Amino acid sequence: MTQNDELIDVDDFGTEDSENTMLDRYLTFKLGTEQYAFEIKYVTEIIGIQKITPVPNIKDYIKGIINLRGIIYPVVCVRNRFNLPVVPYNDRTCIVVVNVKENGIGLIVDEVSEVLKILPEQISTPPQTNKGSQSRFISGIGKLANNIVIILDINKLLHDDNELDNESDV
Amino acid sequence: MSESSIHLDPETLEMINAFVSEAIDSLDMNEPIVELLREEDNSEHINSIFRVFHTLKGLSGFFEMYVINKVTHEAETLLDVMRKQNSKQTEESLTVIYSAFDFLRDLLQKVSVSFTDKQSEEEAEDMILIIKDALQKIQNPQEISELDFLIDMENDEDVSPEDFFMQNSSDEINSSQSKKVVDNYSNNASDPDLTDDDNLESYVSNDLMEQYLSSANELLDLAENNLLVLEEDPKNAELIGSTFGAIHSLKGNSGFMGVSEVEEISIEVESILDSVRSKELDIDTTIISILLSNIETIRDRISKLQGNQISNSVFSNISEPKKVPSVEMSLHKENASLVLSDHECNNLIEENEDYHDESAEETAPPELKKPDNATSTAQVKKTTPPAAMAKKDIRVETSKIDKLFDLVGELITIETMVTHSPDLNGLQLPNFLKSANMLNKITRELQEITMSVRMMPLINLFNKMKRLVRDVSIKMEKKVNFEISGEETEMDKNVIDEIADPLVHILRNAIDHGVETPKARLAAGKSEMGTVSLKARYEGNEILIIVKDDGKGINREAILKKAEERGLLTQSADKMSDKEVFSLLFEPGFSTAEKLTDISGRGVGMDVVKKNIEKLHGSVDVISKQGEGSTFTLRIPLTLAIMEAMLIRVGEARYALPLLAIDESFRVLPNMISKTMDGLEVCNLRDDVLPVVRLHELFNITPDNTELEKGILIIIESREKKIALFVDEIVGQQQAVIKALSDYIGKVQGITGCMILGDGGIGLIIDIESLIDLSETIN
Numbered sequence: 033m034t035q036n037d038e039l040i041d042v043d044d045f046g047t048e049d050s051e052n053t054m055l056d057r058y059l060t061f062k063l064g065t066e067q068y069a070f071e072i073k074y075v076t077e078i079i080g081i082q083k084i085t086p087v088p089n090i091k092d093y094i095k096g097i098i099n100l101r102g103i104i105y106p107v108v109c110v111r112n113r114f115n116l117p118v119v120p121y122n123d124r125t126c127i128v129v130v131n132v133k134e135n136g137i138g139l140i141v142d143e144v145s146e147v148l149k150i151l152p153e154q155i156s157t158p159p160q161t162n163k164g165s166q167s168r169f170i171s172g173i174g175k176l177a178n179n180i181v182i183i184l185d186i187n188k189l190l191h192d193d194n195e196l197d198n199e200s201d202v
Numbered sequence: 203m204s205e206s207s208i209h210l211d212p213e214t215l216e217m218i219n220a221f222v223s224e225a226i227d228s229l230d231m232n233e234p235i236v237e238l239l240r241e242e243d244n245s246e247h248i249n250s251i252f253r254v255f256h257t258l259k260g261l262s263g264f265f266e267m268y269v270i271n272k273v274t275h276e277a278e279t280l281l282d283v284m285r286k287q288n289s290k291q292t293e294e295s296l297t298v299i300y301s302a303f304d305f306l307r308d309l310l311q312k313v314s315v316s317f318t319d320k321q322s323e324e325e326a327e328d329m330i331l332i333i334k335d336a337l338q339k340i341q342n343p344q345e346i347s348e349l350d351f352l353i354d355m356e357n358d359e360d361v362s363p364e365d366f367f368m369q370n371s372s373d374e375i376n377s378s379q380s381k382k383v384v385d386n387y388s389n390n391a392s393d394p395d396l397t398d399d400d401n402l403e404s405y406v407s408n409d410l411m412e413q414y415l416s417s418a419n420e421l422l423d424l425a426e427n428n429l430l431v432l433e434e435d436p437k438n439a440e441l442i443g444s445t446f447g448a449i450h451s452l453k454g455n456s457g458f459m460g461v462s463e464v465e466e467i468s469i470e471v472e473s474i475l476d477s478v479r480s481k482e483l484d485i486d487t488t489i490i491s492i493l494l495s496n497i498e499t500i501r502d503r504i505s506k507l508q509g510n511q512i513s514n515s516v517f518s519n520i521s522e523p524k525k526v527p528s529v530e531m532s533l534h535k536e537n538a539s540l541v542l543s544d545h546e547c548n549n550l551i552e553e554n555e556d557y558h559d560e561s562a563e564e565t566a567p568p569e570l571k572k573p574d575n576a577t578s579t580a581q582v583k584k585t586t587p588p589a590a591m592a593k594k595d596i597r598v599e600t601s602k603i604d605k606l607f608d609l610v611g612e613l614i615t616i617e618t619m620v621t622h623s624p625d626l627n628g629l630q631l632p633n634f635l636k637s638a639n640m641l642n643k644i645t646r647e648l649q650e651i652t653m654s655v656r657m658m659p660l661i662n663l664f665n666k667m668k669r670l671v672r673d674v675s676i677k678m679e680k681k682v683n684f685e686i687s688g689e690e691t692e693m694d695k696n697v698i699d700e701i702a703d704p705l706v707h708i709l710r711n712a713i714d715h716g717v718e719t720p721k722a723r724l725a726a727g728k729s730e731m732g733t734v735s736l737k738a739r740y741e742g743n744e745i746l747i748i749v750k751d752d753g754k755g756i757n758r759e760a761i762l763k764k765a766e767e768r769g770l771l772t773q774s775a776d777k778m779s780d781k782e783v784f785s786l787l788f789e790p791g792f793s794t795a796e797k798l799t800d801i802s803g804r805g806v807g808m809d810v811v812k813k814n815i816e817k818l819h820g821s822v823d824v825i826s827k828q829g830e831g832s833t834f835t836l837r838i839p840l841t842l843a844i845m846e847a848m849l850i851r852v853g854e855a856r857y858a859l860p861l862l863a864i865d866e867s868f869r870v871l872p873n874m875i876s877k878t879m880d881g882l883e884v885c886n887l888r889d890d891v892l893p894v895v896r897l898h899e900l901f902n903i904t905p906d907n908t909e910l911e912k913g914i915l916i917i918i919e920s921r922e923k924k925i926a927l928f929v930d931e932i933v934g935q936q937q938a939v940i941k942a943l944s945d946y947i948g949k950v951q952g953i954t955g956c957m958i959l960g961d962g963g964i965g966l967i968i969d970i971e972s973l974i975d976l977s978e979t980i981n
Contacts, residue, residue, distance in 0.1 A: 085956075085964040086855065088901035089976075090947055097943065097956065099964050102612040104956060106944040135946045190946070 058148050058174070060181055061128065061141040063111055067181045068141075069148065069174060074130040074186055078144055081125040091193070098127070098138060105129060107138040113189060114166050132190055139189075148181070150174040155183060168192065213424070213447040214265075215317060217417070221261055222314040224413060228254055229303050229310075234665040236299050237672070239284070239291040248288075251299065252281040257410055258306065262319070264458050269319040269326045270309060276333040277302045283337060291340070297676075298336040300669070305329045411507075414459045418504050421448040425471075426497050429490050436485035446475040452500070463503050471496050600695070603655055610645075610652045611844070611939035617645050618960035653844075657692040660738050660747075663702055664689040667709055667736055674713045681720050681731045682713055688738035693745055697838060700818055701747065704811040708749045708834045709734065711808070716753030716832055726829065728752070740840075744820075744862070747836040756826035758783050768792065784824040785922050788812040816971065819845060819860060837862075847938035847957070849965060850916065850929045852897050853904045856965040857929075858938050858957055863970040865917040865924065867932060870910045885915060885926040892917065895977040896928045900952060906930045920971040927973075936960075940967060952976045 058069035059078075079100065084107050086096040093112040097104050107127060111118055119142070127138040155172040169192070171185035232254045238247040255278040262270035280298070284291060309322050319326075428445040432438060453468035471493060477483040621638040664686050675682040693701075717723075717732035724730055737748045762775045765786045775783075786792060790809040815822050820838035839845060839862070847858035874886050875894065883894040894915065898905040907913065907930070915926045938957040943950060954969040 083963065085966070086903070087943065087947060087950055087953065087966065088903070089951055094947060097947070097964055099958050099962060102615060102958060104941050104944060104958075104964065106946045135944060137944070137946055 267319040661689040685735040691738040712751040716751035752831040849933040867916040
């Protein structure tokens with residue numbers, strides 16, 4: 033990964049000293065009024081919502097599959113994953129395509145906000161929770177100048193099927 | 203010929219790998235010929251087998267694998283004696299040749315890992331003893347050939363007393379003479395110069411020559427590229443070593459192949475490189491130029507050989523310098539001249555007048571140097587055919603072919619999307635349609651070609667089966683006449699790999715359980731020799747592979763008894779058709795063998811056969827008649843990735859059903875449907891009563907309607923089970939390019955994958971078997 037300053041949003045957080053332009057960079061998105069984020073390195077592209085083909089008898093939060101230029105991606109509804117009320121898709125609804133553990137997966141979010149640099153010292157540890165709750169997906173809380181961002185652990189988001197969670201999902 | 207350090211050289215390792223894989227190929231390819239040795243007129247076949255050993259011997263010698271060398275040497279001697287004898291061979295000697303093949307194959311496999319054959323020295327000794335033993339046995343006193351006679355004359359002192367002594371016992375004479383002959387051959391052959399010089403020309407097969415030529419080209423490419431890099435980086439010892447290795451190998455190969463022209467130049471180049479390697483000589487542009495021009499000269503000779511190989515005059519005419527460069531050469535020169543600066547080029551030109559002619563205008567590729575392009579094109583054309591013919595096949599990684607396959611799949615999908623785009627509706631577009639038709643034609647053709655790349659004839663697989671049948675029948679002490687037909691039938695390479703195991707199982711069973719012992723056969727009024735046939739043919743989009751035996755057939759009662767013991771019976775035995783009974787054979791854990799043999803009857807097998815075949819979207823059928831034999835029929839779609847599908851719709855969702863599984867479809871008449879008291883709907887179709895399965899219920903989707911009369915019932919079948927599937931509508935029939943659902947989703951019951959539809963949407967492909975299972979669990 034070469035350093036390419038043109039691609040970097042130069043921001044208020046001091047000099048660019050990292051070898052890796054993706055380090056400490058997060059894609060933030062909204063579910064309702066809350067801001068969420070995960071590391072940008074997972075993101076391959078962001079597309080508008082499109083027709084999702086449902087697949088029968090699979091986990092609730094997997095809404096189905098989409099065809100993106102001939103490649104099939106499963107699509108996960110993040111709202112559904114968090115047990116948030118389902119809202120109808122609109123023209124701001126996005127599918128964030130991520131690549132985690134060699135799997136390309138689409139994540140449905142209400143709205144994509146921006147790419148932010150959040151330094152480790154700005155991130156505090158997540159609140160202690162019992163394992164089953166949705167907050168197990170949180171890897172930290174990012175405290176910015178005027179707002180707070182919930183940073184997600186994308187691996188857990190996609191793969192952690194806790195028993196408790198399943199019960200509450202169904 | 204080579205030095206010990208060469209073993210560490212990656213170039214050599216690569217060559218050894220190539221040697222091993224080619225040697226194994228050659229063993230595999232020629233193994234079926236061994237069977238032909240038992241025929242009367244077998245001199246040609248003996249020669250073929252002889253050449254296999256001879257080639258292996260030569261190459262193993264070159265690679266300093268003396269264990270292989272020794273064994274092949276003995277085997278070669280055996281074949282040579284057979285050849286001189288020119289009579290049909292016995293079962294015993296065939297077994298020896300087969301075991302030599304096996305031994306060599308095993309050993310070669312070990313070599314591919316360890317790069318040496320030393321670990322098998324002891325086994326080799328045993329093998330050699332077996333071969334020598336066979337040698338003694340095959341000699342026949344009535345047919346002492348001229349050469350034998352001569353040998354006897356030469357060894358007169360030794361032989362005649364014995365001869366005289368044992369006049370009345372021809373057997374003993376025979377063995378003693380054979381010993382002499384053997385010894386003589388051994389001596390003769392152990393002196394490589396003698397054998398090779400005498401026989402080289404006749405034994406250097408075209409194949410071998412072709413291998414040599416292509417490897418020579420590769421070596422030259424490597425050397426050339428290395429030199430060009432070395433010019434920039436003269437101190438790179440690794441590159442010098444690798445260049446030296448390449449030329450060294452080339453020298454060795456050329457020596458072995460008797461191409462002295464190339465050998466001589468290689469020796470020169472090698473010695474220059476050697477001085478460079480030992481730092482006596484510093485690399486500068488002059489040196490590089492000399493080396494490059496020498497490599498060009500070698501390349502010239504090689505191209506010439508390549509051309510000549512076709513006309514079979516390999517060893518003549520190679521000394522004349524070549525006037526017209528081949529296309530390949532021009533390309534190389536083009537590359538070279540792009541890298542070399544003007545000055546360097548001039549240097550080069552001074553070094554070699556030949557080269558000067560061809561690369562005259564510094565960096566201009568040879569084709570362009572003449573103002574008249576037409577003539578030069580013609581010239582190039584004239585020289586193309588030999589080069590193209592010499593390289594008639596290339597090895598390609600299967601992953602590349604798979605990728606190509608995928609892309610063609612995409613292309614077909616996209617093509618449908620473009621030509622059937624909703625935007626075009628209602629437009630008059632005559633020109634567009636014309637172009638679209640042409641596009642369609644080309645993509646179809648492209649698809650066919652791409653498919654054909656992966657298609658291979660079944661002959662290799664069938665040949666392996668020949669061997670298997672032979673071994674099994676000998677082991678089981680049964681006499682089997684094995685008939686093969688349709689081995690030219692082509693199948694997707696991946697599919698061939700997958701059906702090998704099932705086929706082995708079925709054939710083993712046919713011989714082990716099917717064909718009776720010779721005694722039993724005679725008692726049953728059959729000929730002593732059983733017949734097992736293996737046939738392949740196309741039928742529509744499928745290939746049928748049929749294994750038929752004329753043995754005792756399958757005992758219905760025995761199966762039923764066993765099935766009952768194992769609790770496999772789900773209905774009363776009297777009501778079951780033969781077909782249903784035989785399908786019990788494929789149930790897991792079923793084995794009818796009364797005693798377990800090491801060949802078949804381990805209680806696994808037939809169910810694995812079925813599973814493997816179904817993985818390929820194929821099916822297995824059995825027909826059997828007690829006392830007359832059984833027939834196993836495998837039906838396999840031509841390729842894995844593309845399936846003929848029936849597209850159906852339920853509400854907004856579209857699904858593809860494999861066409862193979864569909865029996866029929868129809869609109870329902872009210873009197874066809876009855877309802878049981880627990881609400882199960884059944885459809886009376888002629889004599890069958892089939893459960894009605896509503897796809898919308900299984901998959902939890904909203905259909906257009908729920909009244910059976912308004913939709914369509916499709917009868918689908920898998921594993922002897924039939925259901926009537928209720929859907930809204932049949933959309934049509936089309937080729938489905940099968941795509942996997944994501945790993946993330948995992949296995950979905952009732953679905954095997956998905957396909958992209960003409961409008962860009964996705965259709966899910968239904969897995970009939972698991973759909974039926976799903977319907978049973980829900981009901």
